Amino acid sequence: MLSQACLAEYEAFRKQVRTNPNLTDDWGGARRKASASSTGGILTILERPGVGASNVAYHVIRGLSESGIAQHTLGYGDPGSIGDLACHWGFEEAINLKDGRASWEALVERTRSVLNQCRPQAIVAHREFPWAWILSEIVGVRRIVMCHGGPFTYRVMDTPLEQELAQRLQRVDRVAVPSRFMREHLRRRCGLKDAHTQLMRGAYDPELFHPGGRTKSEGSLRVIFVGRLEPDKGPDRFVKAVKLALEQNCSLQATVLGDGRMRSELEQSCHGTPIHFEGSVSSRVVAETLRSSDVILVPSRTEGLGLQTVEALACRVPVVAARVGGLQELVSESGAGLLVESTEEMANCLVRLSEEEELREALAHKGPDFLAKEPMDWDSLVRKWKAELSIS
DSSP states (O other): OOOHHHHHHHHHHHHHHHHOTHHHHHHHHHHHHHHTTOOOOEEEEEESOOHHHHHHHHHHHHHHHHTTOOEEEEEEEOHHHHHIIIIISOOSOEEEGGGTHHHHHHHHHHHHHHHHHOOOSEEEEETTOHHHHHHHHHHTOEEEEEOOSGGGGTOOOOSHHHHHHHHHHHHSSEEEESSHHHHHHHHHHHOOOGGGEEEOOOOBOTTTSSSTTOOOOSSSEEEEEESOSSGGGOHHHHHHHHHHHHHTTOOEEEEEEOOOTTHHHHHHHTTTSSEEEEESOOHHHHHHHHHTOSEEEEOOSOOSSOHHHHHHHHTTOOEEEESOHHHHHHHHHHOOEEEESSHHHHHHHHHHHHHOHHHHHHHHHHHHHHHHHSOOBHHHHHHHHHHHTTOO
């Protein structure tokens, strides 16, 4: 099912629109006023983002801005996510939805401010976006939705509100997806036709993520986890798999890059083990740590694509990944890793890779070769967005 927080927000927003008859007229007036003197632009709305969604949104916004396209941004979510939006990714204003009525008033005011500046030529919504769907219908401009993954990869659409959201998704102008898996998933779950979706794979920064300077292991297998320490990313499975490998006398060192609600409990459970938690780090540190690792273990329970996997391929690091979502697509097409069904299989793969250096090297070299044939760098992604938005 779709997250209860999203459904509650969507119902609250819908109620506000229904009980404020002047809202449409107010925004319509602002829109008409702006249309007379404005050249338009893109309004990007990012709801309760993860690292991957924020990363994609940020680079697309920056790329379009460098092309001279006016950008307006609005981010909202819980305190943990809005900090990244406002500070790290440069969103103009990030609204804390925990503030109750103040959240709604801030969202309305920010939206009115944008519409007083210009009439956007399109609204691009990332993630669950209940507000973006309602707003785009009121404003009457082109609507593009980017389904990164998350709840879209496992919800069943069996409640009235979820079914309404699926119907709204069918009415947007285009749905961008990060993988062929997501395209097929949305076709089955939401009734979207392939012609209604656009594949927007990736991406990564090739100036940061590359194999140059990669070091070879001289002893213990160096294993890395990159991602939020939240249930859907499976950090508990990572810890369990590493411990199972250690029980098989596998010599290894494990590094966990990322933060989240599960960190405290997991870190306590790893006391006295070679599993080290480094917290949230910059992309540069992620790249450097990848190049000094022998394998990345991606134990996600759901994944639209898996940007950490793309970055590992670029750094020539072999992958052990759960057979879920876009991960199975990336690993199968690249041939640069091993797919598994359980934590026991993850552990067995770690033991095998610790013993078979030739296999590690054979898998590792396939990553950059795959990305040379299937470009997933930021410039390639921005070009796709410009084509979708009809920007020369």
